[in-house]
Amino acid sequence: xxxPIIEASALTxxxxxxxxxxxxxxxxxxxxxxxxxxxxxxxxxTTIRTMLDVIRPTSGTLRIxxxxxxxxxxxxxxxxxxxxxxxxxxxxxxxxxxxxxxASLRHGVAWPYVEDxxxxxxxxLSRKIADLSHGNKQKIGLVQAFMHRPDLLILDEPTQGxxxxxxxxxxxxxxxxxxxxxxxxxxSHVMPEVERVCDRVAIVREGRLVAVEDIGELKARARRRLDxxxxxxxxxxxxxxxxxxxxxxxxxxxxxxxVEGPLDAxxxxxxxxxxxxxxxxxxxxxxxxxxxxxxDGGPPASDPSSRSETTS
Amino acid sequence: xxxxLTKAVRDQRRxxxxxxxxxxxxxxxYAAFFPSIAKSAADLQRxxxxxxxxxxxxxxxxxxxxxxxxxxxxxxxxxxxxxVLIFAIGAGSRAIAGxxxxxxxxxxxxxxxxxxxxxxxxxxxxxxxxAALAVVAAVSxxxxxxxxxLTVPIGNVLAACSMLALLGLAFGGVSFAVGAATGRRTxxxxxxxxxxxxxxxxxxxxxxxxxxxxxxxxxxxxxxxDPGLLTGGLHARNVLVLVGIAVVSFAVARIAFDRRDLSS
Numbered sequence: 267x268x269x270p271i272i273e274a275s276a277l278t279x280x281x282x283x284x285x286x287x288x289x290x291x292x293x294x295x296x297x298x299x300x301x302x303x304x305x306x307x308x309x310x311x312t313t314i315r316t317m318l319d320v321i322r323p324t325s326g327t328l329r330i331x332x333x334x335x336x337x338x339x340x341x342x343x344x345x346x347x348x349x350x351x352x353x354x355x356x357x358x359x360x361x362x363x364x365x366x367x368x369a370s371l372r373h374g375v376a377w378p379y380v381e382d383x384x385x386x387x388x389x390x391l392s393r394k395i396a397d398l399s400h401g402n403k404q405k406i407g408l409v410q411a412f413m414h415r416p417d418l419l420i421l422d423e424p425t426q427g428x429x430x431x432x433x434x435x436x437x438x439x440x441x442x443x444x445x446x447x448x449x450x451x452x453x454s455h456v457m458p459e460v461e462r463v464c465d466r467v468a469i470v471r472e473g474r475l476v477a478v479e480d481i482g483e484l485k486a487r488a489r490r491r492l493d494x495x496x497x498x499x500x501x502x503x504x505x506x507x508x509x510x511x512x513x514x515x516x517x518x519x520x521x522x523x524x525v526e527g528p529l530d531a532x533x534x535x536x537x538x539x540x541x542x543x544x545x546x547x548x549x550x551x552x553x554x555x556x557x558x559x560x561x562d563g564g565p566p567a568s569d570p571s572s573r574s575e576t577t578s
Numbered sequence: 579x580x581x582x583l584t585k586a587v588r589d590q591r592r593x594x595x596x597x598x599x600x601x602x603x604x605x606x607x608y609a610a611f612f613p614s615i616a617k618s619a620a621d622l623q624r625x626x627x628x629x630x631x632x633x634x635x636x637x638x639x640x641x642x643x644x645x646x647x648x649x650x651x652x653x654x655x656x657x658x659x660x661x662v663l664i665f666a667i668g669a670g671s672r673a674i675a676g677x678x679x680x681x682x683x684x685x686x687x688x689x690x691x692x693x694x695x696x697x698x699x700x701x702x703x704x705x706x707x708x709a710a711l712a713v714v715a716a717v718s719x720x721x722x723x724x725x726x727x728l729t730v731p732i733g734n735v736l737a738a739c740s741m742l743a744l745l746g747l748a749f750g751g752v753s754f755a756v757g758a759a760t761g762r763r764t765x766x767x768x769x770x771x772x773x774x775x776x777x778x779x780x781x782x783x784x785x786x787x788x789x790x791x792x793x794x795x796x797x798x799x800x801x802x803x804d805p806g807l808l809t810g811g812l813h814a815r816n817v818l819v820l821v822g823i824a825v826v827s828f829a830v831a832r833i834a835f836d837r838r839d840l841s842s
Contacts, residue, residue: 311842318688321839344690352842354681356585370581371689410685 269296271418271449272317276326279312286312287473289326294451294466299444301464301481302453303554309473310453311351314422317451318348330418344373347411351422351453353403361391361398361406365413372414383409387435400427408436412443419443419450425459437463457554461485471555488554491547492523492532497540504535582691586703590669594707597665598714604657605718612648612728619643645728646808649719650738654807658742659799662711663774666750669707671766673700674831675757678840693836697758701828704750712743730808738807744820745802749774751827759834761841798823 272294279286287309294300302310315321316328319339328335330342356364361384369375384391389405398406404427411419419440425433440463443450454460460467460481467484469476479487489512494500500521506514508531513524519542525532536544619642642648674697677683687693716732716739723729753770757763781799784790794800801819 315684315840315842320684320687340690340692343688346688348685348688350681350684350688352681354685356682367581367585368685368689370584371686371691373690407685 270294270329271296271298271331272300272451273329274313274326275328277313277316277323277328278325279309279316279321280324285309285473286324287470290470290475291326292468292475292478294449296449297444297447298466299440299450299452299464301460301467302451302470303455303457303460303467304453304470305455308455308470310455310470311422312473313470314348314351314420314451314453317420318343318346345416346418346420347414347416349407349411349419349421349424351426353407355395355403355406357396358394360394361389361409364395364406365391365410368410369413375414379415380409380413383412383439386439387432401429401432404428405432408439412439415446417448419448419452421450421452423453423455425454425456457488469554476555484554486527489524489526490529492525492529493520493543493545493547494523494536494541495520495543495545497542501539504538505532508532508535582696582699583702586673586699587706589672590703590707593665593669594710597661597711600661601658601711601714602718602722604661605653605715606722608649608652608657609719609722609726609728611652612645612723612726615648616643616727619648645723645730646734649723649728649730650803650806650808653715653719654738654742655803658715659745659778659802662708662742662746663749663771665711666704666708666746667753667767667770667774669704670750670753670755670770671757671763673704673754673757674835675761675763675766678757678761679763681842683840684842687840694832697828697832697835701754701831704754705747708743708746708750711746712739715739715742734808734811737812740812741802741807741816741820744817744824745798748798748820748823748827751824751831755827755831755834758831759838761838 270293272292274293275291277290278288280288285307290309290313302313304310312321316323317330317335319335319342322336331345333342335342356367359367365380369377369380381391383389384405387405387408389402389409391406393402395403395406404424408424411421425436428436440450450463452460452464461484464481466478466480468478494505496519498519500516500519502514502516502521505511505521505523510525510527510529510531511523512526513522515522523532623643642651674683677686686696716735719728719730719735719739720732749770752773753766756769757766760766777797778799780790780793781797781803784794784797798820801816804816805813
């Protein structure tokens, strides 16, 4: 990697008996949009809070812009913008008083840019924060994270609670930052979001790093759900013997498939039959973990989600 | 940085207005009672003066019939500290622990400020508030006293009100430090408030309970009132003790807050 912005090496945080993160090593390059994907409680927020020196690692090292957040936190945070996962704002202030308070703590905030951000998010800064909806509070969080044009954006579950329209605006803002060469560290527990915006993804589970992959490879390994509806009884055998098909369950005229990697073989097989309808489902995090654990005889490959889907 | 201080002052303002009104109301009320109490106190005092000396020492407290005696015992030794301490202990525990518990501290410390800067501005706002309450008390006494013949030299009033503010800062400082060290607001309130109650009792009951007497020097109230709030002006040693408690508390807060993880 030419110019790493974040370097974590054997980063470990333990809280008494509770789980933190264990032995995380990864690098995020300049200008990269890096996803940090894992279910709730996997250690995503713990990792992010060590970057901001809000909590301190038990062992291991962390460098951001080549600096140790523990000793050079002010310089690190000067160049970083942060959106917490559990956003808590000063409820009694208006949006504009809030942003002004935070702007005074930072360098390089141009008020017209703040107004521009608020406009694009259709956020009314004059209202008292206590009166805002969850989504609008999240927008204030976004404005304060972006307003000083940071070199690094650290976003903890940024689209949580945003309605789909605002999510699109957020993705557009993020795309603009990427074009400016901003490095982004984005945590998420939803696969499609990471697929959509990230270049590379680290997958965390129970405090440990499962894998760091390019998005392309991740997609290739991801399991997809595909329901094929035929004009007659489902030809289960024809599909079950394909190497990419992990599971094939007939349900009347429909066949429910779980496919790993490219869909090509399945589509070509389907072309031999009369297909009435095709339904696809986004791969879930569970499907993704199965790709990493289930096939290789790792932890038990229980898949409760697939069972519930076949009965629904 | 300016935003930090503005925010810290703004946080104090709302509560401060209420407590300022409370101080003024308490002063006005006691001033209004003074004429009738002074009259009956004079009768009482004549009776006390005729008692044997040993008994007299136990019974006699402040001289209620004089403005200084009345103000000292009714306001500066009871209601004044009560109001100022409730305010200061609450503000002290809210400063860090309150903000940490509500979750807003995370985002504040994600900006390029040092934790020490946050502590300094929060502490400065509390010092300012305590000073403001002292001014309100002094002005109230100067304003509401004379119409009821409750007249005390303004210099003495200012000295006593300054000591009142320092007493608040000593206990508020303890809550501030406990809150900064633990992040737990209720706990910080309990430690500051509990300490105030215990040390007040030690000071008030100490003279009549043998085993408590040696503990009196450990009570901040001893340094707050002795030898007499409204008579002697400011005593350097008393000022130093109360300021010392506040300064040590701040130092503890600084060291402890810098070292620990914030709770999420």
